[in-house]
Amino acid sequence: DAKTTQPTSMDCAEGRAANLPCNHSTISGNEYVYWYRQIHSQGPQYIIHGLKNNETNEMASLIITEDRKSSTLILPHATLRDTAVYYCIVRVRSGGADGLTFGKGTHLIIQP
Amino acid sequence: KAGVTQTPRYLIKTRGQQVTLSCSPISGHRSVSWYQQTPGQGLQFLFEYFSETQRNKGNFPGRFSGRQFSNSRSEMNVSTLELGDSALYLCASSLESSQTFNSPLHFGNGTRLTVT
Numbered sequence: 001d002a003k004t005t006q007p008t009s010m011d012c013a014e015g016r017a018a019n020l021p022c023n024h025s026t027i028s029g030n031e032y033v034y035w036y037r038q039i040h041s042q043g044p045q046y047i048i049h050g051l052k053n054n055e056t057n058e059m060a061s062l063i064i065t066e067d068r069k070s071s072t073l074i075l076p077h078a079t080l081r082d083t084a085v086y087y088c089i090v091r092v093r094s095g096g097a098d099g100l101t102f103g104k105g106t107h108l109i110i111q112p
Numbered sequence: 113k114a115g116v117t118q119t120p121r122y123l124i125k126t127r128g129q130q131v132t133l134s135c136s137p138i139s140g141h142r143s144v145s146w147y148q149q150t151p152g153q154g155l156q157f158l159f160e161y162f163s164e165t166q167r168n169k170g171n172f173p174g175r176f177s178g179r180q181f182s183n184s185r186s187e188m189n190v191s192t193l194e195l196g197d198s199a200l201y202l203c204a205s206s207l208e209s210s211q212t213f214n215s216p217l218h219f220g221n222g223t224r225l226t227v228t
Contacts, residue, residue, distance in 0.1 A: 032214050034216060041221075042221050042222075043116075043118075043200075043202050043204075043221045043222045044155075044202070044204075044217075044219045045219065046217060046218055046219075049216055093213060093214055099145065099147065099155075099156070099158075099160070099168070099170055100145075100147070100155065100157065100204075100217060101154065101156075101157075102154060
């Protein structure tokens with residue numbers, strides 16, 4: 001799996017858009033970008049994934065650069081409940097022989 | 113649609129005992145994966161079941177086992193518990209096998225197992 005780099009932590013004001021960057025410069029052509037988050041004491045939550053095109057769902061938008069070497073997860077109107085650790089993962093399949101693994105992720109803190 | 117349900121939420125056992133954890137996947141999902149999460153080791157893959165067959169197994173001893181029923185519900189068993197088995201055990205379901213497809217994993221909130 002391609003290695004990803006994310007900032008350790010970020011702050012965002014409640015009601016504003018939270019933009020979480022992820023670098024994956026070694027991504028290969030058949031690898032997807034997945035985003036998960038984990039709120040303290042809960043299981044990881046799937047947010048969104050994409051291959052080449054930008055994606056949007058009820059939770060967030062995923063913007064992937066044309067060269068696919070980086071992406072940005074956008075939470076359009078952040079709320080206090082969006083405070084969590086956000087993980088960007090790049091892989092061909094969602095699981096596989098070694099399963100899913102998380103790196104350090106970005107600790108997003110939404111400020112009131 | 114109801115999410116992944118894991119029971120029990122918390123469990124306290126003593127060394128040497130065995131434990132069974134239960135997972136009900138999202139309706140229509142045929143794949144169930146189990147993970148162990150600890151502060152030191154992070155998320156570690158245990159095994160995946162698809163259509164009642166184990167598809168993949170992580171690097172855990174044979175004390176860890178599982179099964180999947182015809183309704184896709186799954187159970188995980190840990191025998192001869194050790195102190196190091198204390199962890200959050202997570203179940204995740206996906207529409208298709210995560211081994212061969214990119215169907216995202218949907219996790220439950222886990223069972224917090226404490227071994228004393």
